[in-house]
Amino acid sequence: MKRGSRYSKYMLETIEEKGNMTAAYFRVVRNKGCPGVDGMRVESLKSHLQEHWFLTDIGNDLHNKTYRPQAIRRVMIDKAGSKEKRPWGIPTLRDRVVRIAVKMMIEPRFEADFIETSYGFRSKMSAHDAIRKSKENLFAGYPFVYDADLSKYFDTIAHDKLIKVVSGRLADAGI
Numbered sequence: 001m002k003r004g005s006r007y008s009k010y011m012l013e014t015i016e017e018k019g020n021m022t023a024a025y026f027r028v029v030r031n032k033g034c035p036g037v038d039g040m041r042v043e044s045l046k047s048h049l050q051e052h053w054f055l056t057d058i059g060n061d062l063h064n065k066t067y068r069p070q071a072i073r074r075v076m077i078d079k080a081g082s083k084e085k086r087p088w089g090i091p092t093l094r095d096r097v098v099r100i101a102v103k104m105m106i107e108p109r110f111e112a113d114f115i116e117t118s119y120g121f122r123s124k125m126s127a128h129d130a131i132r133k134s135k136e137n138l139f140a141g142y143p144f145v146y147d148a149d150l151s152k153y154f155d156t157i158a159h160d161k162l163i164k165v166v167s168g169r170l171a172d173a174g175i
Helices: 003-016 018-031 048-063 093-111 127-139 159-169
Strands: 073-078 085-090
Touching (some): 003 018, 048 093
Antiparallel strands (some): 073 085
């Protein structure tokens, strides 16, 4: 068995592990959010029995490789400081749990590669952290602050190249 396939199997087992799925579930519950295309709300899963069924069902689908994400509900939300609107995708609760479970597994592998001054879209990093660090640097005598906000940047990413890079980091042997 190749190292990559053993690694992939370990990753899938870790993602579907009950403790990981439960932690992901509670993150989704804590975040609340709007329902996806299935209309299911967090409040509908409040009883322990429903939570157990919900997580067992997802875990079984992942284990049996029958999990398929559902469509994403698309809504238009206001852009901050603008009259424009931007699209926002709302996954179902089930898909949110799986996404968070996967995120909890892969994030540490990629987080180690980021430079410490990169604040965008990272766990435990915020715009407030960037502002605080900028102020610290200004008071320390550094005269410049760099800011980059690339409009619609994610629309321009070559997804085939991104998938290739990510696949190389998360060896997938057909899991």
